[in-house]
Every structure is written in C-alpha cells, then in structure tokens.
Amino acid sequence: MATSLPEFASFDAENRENIEIRWQRWFMRFENLLIALDIKDKKRKRALLLYYIGESTLNIFETLPETGTEDDYDEACQALNEHFKPRKNTSFEIFKFRKTNQLVDEILDQYHVRLVQKAKYCEFSNLDTEIKAQIELGTNSKQLRRYAFRKPKLTLAELLDYGRTLETVEEDASGIEQNMNETPMKDIHAVRRNLAATTPKKICFFCGLSWPHVNVCPAKGKTCNHCHKQNHFARCCKSKISAGQRESKFPQNSNERRSQVKQIDEQGTNSSSDEYVYTIKKQTPDTNKVVLTSITTSLTGGTVNEVNSDCRKRNFYTHIKINDITIHVNIDSGASVNIIDNTSFVKLTRQNNIHLMKSKIKLFAFATNTPLDIKGYFEASVESGTKITTAQFYVINTDAGCLISGNTAIDLGLLKLNKIAFVTFRPSKPST
Secondary structure, three states: OOOOOOOOOOOOOOOOOOHHHHHHHHHHHHHHHHOOOOOOOOHHHHHHHHOOOOOHHHHHHOOOOOOOOOOOOOHHHHHHHHHHHOEEEHHHHHHHHHHHOOHHHOOHHHHHHHHHHHHHOOOOOOHHHHHHHHHHHHHOHHHHHHHHHHHOOOOOHHHHHHHHHHHHHHHHHHHHHHHHHHHHHHHHHHHHHHHHHHOOOOOOOOOEEEOOOOOOOOOOEOOOOOOOEOOHHHHHHHHHHHHHHHHHHHOOHHHHHHHHHHHHHHHOOOOOOOOOOOOOOOOOOOOOOOOOEEEEEEOOEEEEEEEOOOOOOOEEEEEEEEOOOOEEEOOOOOOOOOOOOHHHHHHHHHHHOOOOOOOOEEEOOOOOOEOOOOEEEEEEEOOOOOOOEEEEEEOOOOOOOEOOOHHHHOOOOOOOOOOOOOOOOOOOOOOO
C-alpha cells in the first residue's frame, strides 16, 4: 500500500549565497529525517535524496561524474558533497570576521553563534582566543568590554558567563525601574489641582508691581532712569532688557564662545535606542524654496556641504550592491540607520535567502513623532565601486525608496568628513 511522504523543503542551489554552509545544514537535516523514518535500505535512501533535493539540484547531480548505481547511496552523497565543497578565500573570510559587530538588539549568545559560524573558514590557530578578542571589540556593552580589559587572562567561557549576567541584571533592573516610574492617576489629578490653585500673580509691565492696581499705576508720569522715557520705571525698561539679551546671546570673549560650543556638544549625546532617519519625499518644483540636502559632521563640529535651491538639479543617489544585488539608494548623512523598502527587499529575496530578525528599537522620520512600520532587520555585505563592508539594514513597510546612513556611506568611500569653520556674527552697537 502506498504511503505519503512527509513534507521536507528542497535545497535551493540557484542561490549561491553561503551555499556550502546551507548544503551542510540541509544534508544534516535530511539524514535526521531518514533516522526518524527508520529507513536503512540504501536504495530507498538514495531515491529519497534525489526526490527531496529538488529540481535545480537534481539537474546538477545528473551532470556530476561517478554518482554510483541506483542502490549506491554513499556514492551519491559523496558526489554532492564534493560539488558543494567550500572554495575558501581565507583572507576575505578573516576580513568578514573582523567586521562582525554585535547588532543593536542582539543578545550575547546570538552574537557568539554568528562569530563561530564566520570563523569556520578563517583557519585560526586558536579559535577561542580570536572569538574572545572580537567580542571585546565588537560588543555593545561598555561594562563587558571594560571588565575584559581589566582581566586579560579571562577565558572565553568566563567572558560569556559574565556577559549573560550583565544582560540578566539589566533586564531585571529595567523591569523594576519601569514599574516604580508608573504614576497613579490620582496623583496626576492631585498635581493638576495644585497647579490650578497656585496660579502665579500678574505683574504690571510698567512698574513691576501686582496688577491690576487699585488706583493709578505708580509709574504713570514718571521718567525712566535708564532710557529717560516716561511712564515706566528703570527695572521694567525694555531697552535695558534687550541690551542684556544681546550681550548674553553674542559673547564678546572668544573663550566664552568656545565653552558654549563645547556645552552644546556634550548635551547633544543621546543614549536612547531610538534612531532617526530623514524621509524620502518628492519635492514640488518651487525654485523659491531652499532645500538642505546634506550635512556632514566631524569631531569638532558641523558644516553644511551643500544647499541646493533647486532640488531637481541634483539628487544624492547612487547604486550599491547588497549581497551582489544592485540597489538604488539615497545617501543621507543625517540618518543613523540604513533603510530598505518593500520593493527592494523583494528583489533581494529572489536571489538570497535572507532571514529577518525582529527589531526592538523604534525608527522615526525626521521631525515626526510617529514611528515607522518596521518589518525587521538583517545584516549583509555591501559594495560600492571601490570598497566593501558589512552593514545592518532595516526593512520598512513602504515603497518610498532606500537610504544609507552617513556611517555606511563613509565606510564605502561615498562620503567624506570635512573640517569645520565656525562663523560668529557680532551685531554692531547702536550709535548714541
């Protein structure tokens, strides 16, 4: 009596991305299927192998030499394994390993597994030492990095154990702190009542006393000792206030100006996990509008690279290769992440087996408070005309276009950092 075969995904031989690793995993799963079905006859095992590998792989198998007879399962496996045997470029594998950093919402164990997979063809003499060094350099945890640097004799197992402890403590502490910060509604109402009860008194703009007055304003008919005009006191003189504001706004001392710039730089540091991207929009053909197209930053400040009064003349678009697929992208030096839209992601998945990971961060378009709809993110190799790197891409549920961040553009040699020139405007003093 005929029996139905269980469902089992065929092997995709048309996708050349990591084909040797994918074949090893597929073949291991197939062998486990044979064990689960208790199939020991070699003729049946060979028949099932040729059935499950799929049409594209079967076409390759038929062109291979020395595949054995119809009951020779081992010879068929050896022919396929030899065909998909990895052709290693050790230098390039080491390069990819060194560029592997921990992703934003990736836990330490997941990062460790990725490093082990990438180090497989690097031919390191001491695998644990190399992986430990890469974790120290590529981890997102400053505490873990400093702990490893303080204890250079730490083993890989000890480093991973300490990293797991840090993640558990951070998760538990965040849960407790979030619960403590929740304010009951009755407390919010009480604050509102108190604020309404303590409404500040109104002040007269001419004398500085409480308003309204019982009688005539005390400053009426009086002369100001500052501007010598009538009907207000010197403490309420607007000319005096304006001069003071100008002095504080435009400091005369150059050291004071530098200290203010330094203060802004220090306050600008943001440790939040939210990222910001500039939206990709079609501009209306209005030549009177000035569109800020690109801002480049360096260690000492910021400068505008180009202000284009006609957005139709020049767009910052280029073509890059993501996993050997050409993608049309916009270069945005102000964006902090890389964006892929639906259309381009579908184009990538046609020839690449891309697994999307779930994202815990929020992405916001420039000058908006509504987070973008994120389908997930993935890591891939990126190539420009001259350079190659690895980068993380977020897939957005829209068809507005693709975008690469300033950091990725710099890594690909598409964007340069320029030195900054500060220009300070000092208003002239009014003539007396």
